[in-house]
Amino acid sequence: MKTNAELYMNKLEGIFGQEDVIRKVEPSDGSTPIHVFFYYDLPEEGMLTAVTYGLSDGEFIGWKNAKPELIISLETQDESWGLAAAYFAAEFRGVKTFSYADLFTLDEPISQESDMTGYFVFASAILEKEESVIELPDKTIQLVGMYPLYKEEFDLMKRIGIKDFWHNKDYDIYSVSRANLVRA
Template identity: 30%
Template sequence: MVSRAERYLAHLDRLSGGREPHFFPVESTKQGLQGVTEIVYGDLPDGLLTALTYGLSLAEHPDWQHGSPELCLSVNSSNVVWAHAVGFLAEQLRGACPFSYGSTIDFGERIVRESEMTAFCVFAPLALGRDDYLGIDVGVSGHEGHDVINIQGMYPIHEVERQFINEHGLEAFWKSDWDPTDVLRCPAI
């Protein structure tokens, strides 16, 4: 029998063309929940570090009516600490944060040493097409109900941008002149 995790990984294998990712486990701090796994691809798409999570969707949140999220980050960097930051947030905030479009998350410090960014915002994933990130059926035999994962994009941002999004909304920020993959950029606001 194929597990839920195996169905999700098969989906990612199809999207990556069978490229072998690196797996980094994040130990669970939530009683009764397995840990989170960071699934990291170097240079996919070209020049970007892309990291996805598995394990966030094992939790429950009242806002998750049409599927539960996993996270995806694509940045112009080779520093795997970006992936670790997203895995850490997925594990720490599962069940508490909805990770819905427009959500902002204050990391509380620089995410990586070489970047001034200290926060993330959530929106559609940059590196995936709509059919590839919404409605991923991971249900297994014997599971009651609908088991769907929706992959949410995580975008590193500056604190001033996080505050702007919280005051004016994600759409106003998204229309500004910025490169969502550039982790060394100046604030767009």
């Protein structure tokens, strides 16, 4: 009998193909690690997609129909972006819902290629709704997208809301070098 982790990996392979590398992030509380699966040149050449596993092993009162796992897809080859998402999963598992518009931030930039310091949660941009739901024997997983933000954009997001932020003509969901919308 396969474990949830093995079944999940099989589902990911069916969606994305074989992962290029798997990394592990250890939570500061010593609980089970978060694994992050990296897919280079996916969905297009020059892009990186990263998907977590382990967040859904936690419990949170707000998780009723499904438990989240995180997915990022960016125009980069820097694994720091996926590792940051895994870090947030490791540190906030059971603490935050990881629901649409949730914000996560660091004190320093996520990657040397950008001054962005955090993420907001929204629907995955590269998966159809049906593909973002993974049924396992004892839980349903919803893959939710993580999108990077500049520090100054956190207040903008709170002020104008996720819909207006997402539809801003200068917002590029895949770019790690896009203009800061507060300064644009």
